[in-house]
Amino acid sequence: xxxxxxxxxxxxxxxxxxxxxxxxxxxxxxxxxxxxxxxxxxxxxxxxxxxxxxxxxxxxxxxxxxxxxxxxxxxxxxxxxxxxxxxxxxxxxxxxxxxxxxxxxxxxxxxxxxxxxxxxxxx
Amino acid sequence: xxxxxxxxxxxxxxxxxxxxxxxxxxxxxxxxxxxxxxxxxxxxxxxxxxxxxxxxxxxxxxxxxxxxxxxxxxxxxxxxxxxxxxxxxxxxxxxxxxxxxxxxxxxxxxxxxxxxxxxxxxxxxxxxxxxxxxxxxxxxxxxxxxxxxxxxxxxxxxxxxxxxxxxxxxxxxxxxxxxxxxxx
Numbered sequence: 001x002x003x004x005x006x007x008x009x010x011x012x013x014x015x016x017x018x019x020x021x022x023x024x025x026x027x028x029x030x031x032x033x034x035x036x037x038x039x040x041x042x043x044x045x046x047x048x049x050x051x052x053x054x055x056x057x058x059x060x061x062x063x064x065x066x067x068x069x070x071x072x073x074x075x076x077x078x079x080x081x082x083x084x085x086x087x088x089x090x091x092x093x094x095x096x097x098x099x100x101x102x103x104x105x106x107x108x109x110x111x112x113x114x115x116x117x118x119x120x121x122x123x
Numbered sequence: 124x125x126x127x128x129x130x131x132x133x134x135x136x137x138x139x140x141x142x143x144x145x146x147x148x149x150x151x152x153x154x155x156x157x158x159x160x161x162x163x164x165x166x167x168x169x170x171x172x173x174x175x176x177x178x179x180x181x182x183x184x185x186x187x188x189x190x191x192x193x194x195x196x197x198x199x200x201x202x203x204x205x206x207x208x209x210x211x212x213x214x215x216x217x218x219x220x221x222x223x224x225x226x227x228x229x230x231x232x233x234x235x236x237x238x239x240x241x242x243x244x245x246x247x248x249x250x251x252x253x254x255x256x257x258x259x260x261x262x263x264x265x266x267x268x269x270x271x272x273x274x275x276x277x278x279x280x281x282x283x284x285x286x287x288x289x290x291x292x293x294x295x296x297x298x299x300x301x302x303x304x305x306x307x
Contacts, residue, residue, distance in 0.1 A: 041167070041171075042164055042167070042168050042171075043167070043168050043171035043172060043175070044171075047175075058192075059190070059191065059192020059193060060168065060172075060190045060191050060192060061165070061191040061192045061193075061194065062192060064161060064164060064165065064168075065195070068157070068161070086170055086171075086174060087166070087167050087170050088167065089167050089171070090160075090163075090164050090167065
């Protein structure tokens with residue numbers, strides 16, 4: 001019996017799942033990259049990522065477990081800072097260990113990117 | 124706890140506080156300090172979101188809650204830890220129930236002693252045997268006198284407090300035992 005092509009809906013779902021997994025994979029890299037530029041707090045970080053990294057539809061709450069993990073890994077530090085207006089904010093700053101991890105992540109990302117580019121050029 | 128003025132309107136406060144309660148439940152697998160930290164940070168996030176969005180505060184808070192996304196499922200102990208937790212909880216609850224009945228009887232004796240001090244007491248017989256009784260015992264003397272009610276009353280209250288503490292750490296959802304087994 002001949003195999004039929006999957007329905008278009010299934011293809012769209014598969015791509016959506018792939019996109020989601022890709023973003024999960026690079027999320028820590030993006031957060032550390034943003035913190036490398038300057039220390040920041042949760043809302044500002046997620047607003048930047050939404051704007052700059054094509055993550056408009058990401059659930060904002062997903063950032064906090066990642067920040068907590070980065071902190072327990074020693075890649076970032078955190079401190080509460082009183083705001084001029086409004087409630088205090090918890091600011092995150094990258095550590096030296098975090099910078100080293102970021103460099104490693106970037107190198108890994110570049111290898112993947114090179115492989116993707118090479119394959120595209122061959123085609 | 125936050126006040127409605129903090130959130131801009133009573134409705135905004137209701138939405139925000141309901142969200143923070145749900146978040147607290149979903150984070151119950153974390154230890155208390157980490158949970159408090161995450162709640163405080165989520166609250167700061169919601170306030171920043173509302174400050175960055177125009178419109179009525181309740182709309183901004185509702186949008187902020189929606190943008191925060193689905194809350195994580197509360198962490199559950201692994202299968203082995205879950206079975207162990209259920210067993211320990213069952214034993215602890217049985218112990219609390221049995222000891223609680225004894226504490227309640229002790230408290231009842233103490234209160235009864237206030238109304239019938241000549242009848243209720245710790246009675247010691249000439250043979251050296253003793254009994255706790257609501258009635259004066261022939262050939263026995265009551266040995267605690269005035270101190271019967273305070274000793275038994277305070278003893279019952281102390282036991283009740285200890286049982287409440289035991290329940291909190293070993294049998295309550297999100298208690299120390301559940302958190303410890305969740306981390307296994």
